Amino acid sequence: MARFENAHWMFIVNPAAANGKVGRIWPGLEARIAERLQLYEVSHTRYSGHGIELARKAVQSGFRHIIAVGGDGTNHEVTNGILQQDLIPSRDIFYTLLPVGTGNDWIRTHRIPRQLDAWLDMLEEGFLTVQEVGLVRYRLENEQSQRYFVNVAGMAYDGFVVHYGEKWKAWIRNRFFYLLLILRCLFLYRLTGGIILADDKRIENRFYTINIGICRFSGGGMQLVPQADPRDGQLALTYAGPVSKMGVILNTWRFYNGSIGRHPKIELLQARTVEVGSLPGEKGIPLEADGEFLGYSPAAFSLVPAALTVIVPSPE
Numbered sequence: 299m300a301r302f303e304n305a306h307w308m309f310i311v312n313p314a315a316a317n318g319k320v321g322r323i324w325p326g327l328e329a330r331i332a333e334r335l336q337l338y339e340v341s342h343t344r345y346s347g348h349g350i351e352l353a354r355k356a357v358q359s360g361f362r363h364i365i366a367v368g369g370d371g372t373n374h375e376v377t378n379g380i381l382q383q384d385l386i387p388s389r390d391i392f393y394t395l396l397p398v399g400t401g402n403d404w405i406r407t408h409r410i411p412r413q414l415d416a417w418l419d420m421l422e423e424g425f426l427t428v429q430e431v432g433l434v435r436y437r438l439e440n441e442q443s444q445r446y447f448v449n450v451a452g453m454a455y456d457g458f459v460v461h462y463g464e465k466w467k468a469w470i471r472n473r474f475f476y477l478l479l480i481l482r483c484l485f486l487y488r489l490t491g492g493i494i495l496a497d498d499k500r501i502e503n504r505f506y507t508i509n510i511g512i513c514r515f516s517g518g519g520m521q522l523v524p525q526a527d528p529r530d531g532q533l534a535l536t537y538a539g540p541v542s543k544m545g546v547i548l549n550t551w552r553f554y555n556g557s558i559g560r561h562p563k564i565e566l567l568q569a570r571t572v573e574v575g576s577l578p579g580e581k582g583i584p585l586e587a588d589g590e591f592l593g594y595s596p597a598a599f600s601l602v603p604a605a606l607t608v609i610v611p612s613p614e
């Protein structure tokens with residue numbers, strides 16, 4: 299438990315989160331925050347990816363208490379800024395999310411409250427947990443790149459949905475439209491032949507989906523990696539080979555109740571490293587992390603232990 303009486307907080311606010319709602323409600327939120335916190339500053343993101351830069355700069359200018367305001371995408375960017383800077387160990391930064399996005403899946407693992415008064419109580423009490431994070435190296439436009447992720451990364455169909463959904467960003471905040479989009483992608487997505495290397499286990503197949511999780515919830519409350527534990531030193535890996543479209547639709551309930559592993563065509567594993575590549579002659583397999591589209595295979599996943607200190611509402 300940490301007491302934050304003298305903390306100087308940096309709020310990194312994504313005004314575009316929740317389809318622009320955050321920009322509209324922030325002044326009201328800030329007025330209530332100002333009643334409870336003594337010392338804080340606010341930075342607003344101006345474009346996609348800006349959260350990474352703002353968080354890195356905040357650490358460089360001395361902030362050790364950082365809060366992202368938005369949803370899972372903002373969470374992804376701000377934690378990446380904290381993890382990418384090399385001035386101080388990332389775990390020495392106290393971090394949390396003020397969840398005002400649409401899906402807010404990462405907070406489900408840590409039970410971070412959405413209600414502002416309860417959230418401010420959480421800051422006052424100052425319980426901490428330290429979670430591991432994933433690191434993925436991948437390809438984008440023939441360049442090698444890398445990114446951290448704190449929740450779940452998805453490849454194949456999951457990467458395709460996020461990439462396709464970028465065109466419809468303004469609409470997918472609507473749950474019904476999001477389900478329609480998922481359904482449409484089911485008919486558009488073509489399976490790619492690939493190889494997964496999970497530690498020393500080699501799996502070759504045409505993959506419908508591949509998920510690599512640190513925490514367990516994604517896609518608005520789905521549990522595609524129910525075996526994920528952010529402190530167990532392992533990446534949770536779930537994959538499925540070819541499944542019929544009707545099979546996917548009829549088993550949707552399993553995505554939500556954590557019983558996905560009972561489907562005979564879905565495999566759940568744990569591994570310290572995971573590599574995913576496509577078979578010769580096949581195109582790259584699309585990749586997303588924490589709901590943000592990144593690029594394509596070959597992708598190599600590893601784990602950074604005890605990398606992120608998170609302020610949570612109760613001891614974990």
Ligand SMILES: Nc1ncnc2c1ncn2[C@@H]1O[C@H](COP(=O)(O)OP(=O)(O)OP(=O)(O)O)[C@@H](O)[C@H]1O
Nearest residue numbers: 315316343344345368369370371372399400401402
């Ligand atoms: N100023 C900005 N203008 C436009 N887009 C931005 C800006 N700042 C950040 N973004 C992008 O906004 C996107 C959405 O943010 P975020 O995911 O936090 O909200 P959300 O989609 O409502 O929440 P969730 O992912 O939990 O459903 C992110 O992909 C981020 O890169």
